[in-house]
Amino acid sequence: MSTLGIWVGALLTLGILSFLYKDNPFYKLSESIFLGISAGYWFVSLYYQSLLPKLFDNLGITKMMGASETDGALQSLFIHGRWDPNLWYLIAGALGIMMLLRLIPKAGWISRWPLAFVVGTTAGLYFTRYLASNAFSQINATLKGFVVFGQPGFFGWANLNNLILLIGVVSGLTYFYFSKEHKGIVGGAAKVGIYFLMVTFGASFGYTVMSRMSLLIGRLDFIYGAWLGLLR
Amino acid sequence: MAGPNRADFWNSMMKIDRRIIFLFIFVAISVPMFLQIQLKIPTSPEVESLVATLDKLPDGARVLVSLDYDPGSEPELQPMAETFFGYALKRKFKVIVIGLWPQGPIQAERAKPIAETQAGRQFEYGIDYVNLGYQAGNELVIQRMGSSIPQTFPVDYFGKPITEFPIMQGVTNFSNIDYVFNLSAGYPGTVEWVLFAVDRFNIVLGAGNTAVQAPQVYPYLGKQLKGILGGMKGGAEFEILTGLPGRAVKYMTGQTFAHTIIVLFIIIANIAYFTTRKKEQGGLS
Numbered sequence: 256m257s258t259l260g261i262w263v264g265a266l267l268t269l270g271i272l273s274f275l276y277k278d279n280p281f282y283k284l285s286e287s288i289f290l291g292i293s294a295g296y297w298f299v300s301l302y303y304q305s306l307l308p309k310l311f312d313n314l315g316i317t318k319m320m321g322a323s324e325t326d327g328a329l330q331s332l333f334i335h336g337r338w339d340p341n342l343w344y345l346i347a348g349a350l351g352i353m354m355l356l357r358l359i360p361k362a363g364w365i366s367r368w369p370l371a372f373v374v375g376t377t378a379g380l381y382f383t384r385y386l387a388s389n390a391f392s393q394i395n396a397t398l399k400g401f402v403v404f405g406q407p408g409f410f411g412w413a414n415l416n417n418l419i420l421l422i423g424v425v426s427g428l429t430y431f432y433f434s435k436e437h438k439g440i441v442g443g444a445a446k447v448g449i450y451f452l453m454v455t456f457g458a459s460f461g462y463t464v465m466s467r468m469s470l471l472i473g474r475l476d477f478i479y480g481a482w483l484g485l486l487r
Numbered sequence: 488m489a490g491p492n493r494a495d496f497w498n499s500m501m502k503i504d505r506r507i508i509f510l511f512i513f514v515a516i517s518v519p520m521f522l523q524i525q526l527k528i529p530t531s532p533e534v535e536s537l538v539a540t541l542d543k544l545p546d547g548a549r550v551l552v553s554l555d556y557d558p559g560s561e562p563e564l565q566p567m568a569e570t571f572f573g574y575a576l577k578r579k580f581k582v583i584v585i586g587l588w589p590q591g592p593i594q595a596e597r598a599k600p601i602a603e604t605q606a607g608r609q610f611e612y613g614i615d616y617v618n619l620g621y622q623a624g625n626e627l628v629i630q631r632m633g634s635s636i637p638q639t640f641p642v643d644y645f646g647k648p649i650t651e652f653p654i655m656q657g658v659t660n661f662s663n664i665d666y667v668f669n670l671s672a673g674y675p676g677t678v679e680w681v682l683f684a685v686d687r688f689n690i691v692l693g694a695g696n697t698a699v700q701a702p703q704v705y706p707y708l709g710k711q712l713k714g715i716l717g718g719m720k721g722g723a724e725f726e727i728l729t730g731l732p733g734r735a736v737k738y739m740t741g742q743t744f745a746h747t748i749i750v751l752f753i754i755i756a757n758i759a760y761f762t763t764r765k766k767e768q769g770g771l772s
Binding site for chain 1: 506509512513516517520521559561562563589621623626627630681682683685686687697698699701702706707709710711717718719720734738741742745746749
């Protein structure tokens with residue numbers, strides 16, 4: 256990274272971190288720069304990594320504009336009289352334009368069609384995958400032998416793990432079973448289920464804290480190391 | 488400490504300025520960076536499982552690395568990428584890099600020279616390393632790779648046809664890949680690799696995740712996922728088990744100190760809460 260880049264990165268980092276003290280103009284400036292650059296970066300990235308190679312290059316629009324010498328699907332069809340599978344991108348392009356019609360209030364309803372296409376394909380794609388991976392495979396992984404032989408001692412760690420798994424699954428499912436009032440045995444099991452859920456949320460929160468600390472460590476390492484040169 | 492003074496202390500603890508806590512965290516993370524303190528890092532079964540799976544691969548195995556993250560997750564995932572490349576150099580693996588996130592392949596190019604310096608050996612581009620770049624399409628890219636990798640990635644990151652590279656000779660689809668390593672910060676990432684590659688094409692998958700995402704992928708551990716590196720801690724364990732200590736190990740001391748401070752403040756806050764509540768209830772009665 257160039258010296259200028261390091262200075263800009265360090266000052267913007269300090270600008271964002273200054274919010275921890277209180278809101279201030281330096282923070283607002285850094286935030287606005289971040290938002291603006293992010294939007295610009297994503298626009299350019301999507302254009303060069305998706306629109307240009309997938310749509311314009313494949314269809315031959317870049318050749319028509321004189322920006323490329325490689326034939327696309329349109330040249331194949333109209334000049335060489337050959338069918339090119341990339342012509343399917345015409346439909347994708349049309350759906351993309353239909354999506355953009357959302358910006359015109361009177362024609363906004365047209366954007367529902369490509370949206371319906373996206374929702375339909377995604378639902379179809381995920382239905383079987385979720386069923387296989389998140390339902391069947393998970394159930395299969397939960398069905399474990401209650402007693403595992405060959406463990407050190409009669410009651411090894413694997414047995415304890417399997418017991419916790421069994422109690423956690425049954426009590427967790429009971430908590431989400433709403434067809435019977437949570438009283439008596441069902442209520443007790445549901446309460447145990449709540450404890451399991453709370454442990455899960457706690458673990459998840461702990462991981463989130465670790466993640467945020469990691470980001471701070473990364474930034475401080477950049478400031479002390481790359482910017483100030485204090486670290487070896 | 489006298490009775491009223493003690494009550495004042497706990498009352499002031501209840502109203503502690505959050506900036507004081509920030510200051511403590513800042514000091515807890517900063518000081519270890521200068522003192523070079525090294526704490527013992529115990530390893531966990533999920534990381535041991537990942538390394539054991541890697542160890543079982545033959546030297547020169549063909550591995551696919553999917554870097555599905557951006558610079559925002561660099562402190563957690565970049566050390567894992569560097570260590571994996573270092574390990575691949577040690578074992579002479581053939582590494583094929585892809586990215587389901589646009590910045591993924593760039594992160595690979597940044598991790599590679601660091602791994603090469605550490606390993607004292609270089610990848611020969613096209614022979615034992617190739618970067619196929621990014622493809623738009625999220626999980627559909629994975630699905631399509633199951634049918635044909637050359638059709639999904641006709642050119643590499645630098646625009647050269649992949650048929651030119653010896654490393655890609657004989658690579659048709661996932662059946663020609665010995666192991667897939669995924670570094671993931673969200674969608675698309677490990678969940679999609681499990682759904683669309685593991686359970687459909689029976690690939691062997693190991694993953695490194697940001698700590699935020701790790702609890703989401705833990706249920707897949709076992710048959711669907713052969714090991715997880717969860718956050719910076721997972722990265723540090725990976726470095727220790729592969730014998731390539733790097734940035735994650737270095738960062739873990741600050742991480743531990745920061746966590747200790749947070750736990751201490753949670754304990755103090757709870758004591759303060761119950762002490763002041765008891766006093767308020769006593770006052771009311």
